Amino acid sequence: MSDRKLLNIELGRMSAEEYKKAPKSGLAVVLDNVRSAHNVGSAFRSCDAFKVDRLYLCGICATPPSAEIHKSAIGAEFSVDWVHHQDTMDAVKELKSQGYTIISVEQTINAVSLDAFSPSPDKKYAVIFGNEVSGVSQEVVDASDFALEIPQYGTKHSLNVSVSVGIVLWALHRKI
Numbered sequence: 001m002s003d004r005k006l007l008n009i010e011l012g013r014m015s016a017e018e019y020k021k022a023p024k025s026g027l028a029v030v031l032d033n034v035r036s037a038h039n040v041g042s043a044f045r046s047c048d049a050f051k052v053d054r055l056y057l058c059g060i061c062a063t064p065p066s067a068e069i070h071k072s073a074i075g076a077e078f079s080v081d082w083v084h085h086q087d088t089m090d091a092v093k094e095l096k097s098q099g100y101t102i103i104s105v106e107q108t109i110n111a112v113s114l115d116a117f118s119p120s121p122d123k124k125y126a127v128i129f130g131n132e133v134s135g136v137s138q139e140v141v142d143a144s145d146f147a148l149e150i151p152q153y154g155t156k157h158s159l160n161v162s163v164s165v166g167i168v169l170w171a172l173h174r175k176i
């Protein structure tokens with residue numbers, strides 16, 4: 001194989017200022033009490049890649065400025081619009097009032113498989129991800145329109161939360 005890796009400059013990415021003005025995807029991301037700042041930073045980076053409308057950091061989630069967030073976000077914390085809510089339910093209420101369909105990304109009895117889900121291009125979706133140990137709180141699951149599950153085929157019960165963010169955003173973005 002004759003090939004070479006592209007230089008960052010050759011990737012032709014827009015600046016954070018251009019990004020802020022660019023149209024977004026109609027997807028919002030909510031982190032419900034995610035404890036690791038590295039996972040928050042990684043979520044910022046995926047939200048930037050898929051042009052998320054806004055990242056809602058709730059409860060114990062670390063917020064910028066943070067050296068730990070910066071380590072995994074590597075600057076995406078400056079492009080992605082974000083807000084902090086102490087109570088995740090307040091974020092859910094705000095998103096509902098803005099017309100978002102609320103999706104808990106969680107393993108639940110009635111969860112829809114990500115494989116089977118077809119988002120409507122004319123709808124806005126808020127996807128909620130949970131704490132590394134306790135998951136999305138039951139109150140938030142109850143307030144959601146439905147739950148979405150990422151199929152898994154190995155031995156572990158769940159994926160890392162930031163990996164889940166990347167998978168779900170990629171899958172929804174390509175289907176919209």
Ligand code: SAH
Nearest residue numbers: 105106129130135136149150158159161164
């Ligand atoms: N034991 C925890 C696991 C949390 S994993 C629990 O009881 O839920 C952290 C978060 O990653 C979850 O709350 C969920 O948002 C996401 N996640 C991980 N694996 C997932 C899967 N297979 N399907 C959907 N969401 C998943």
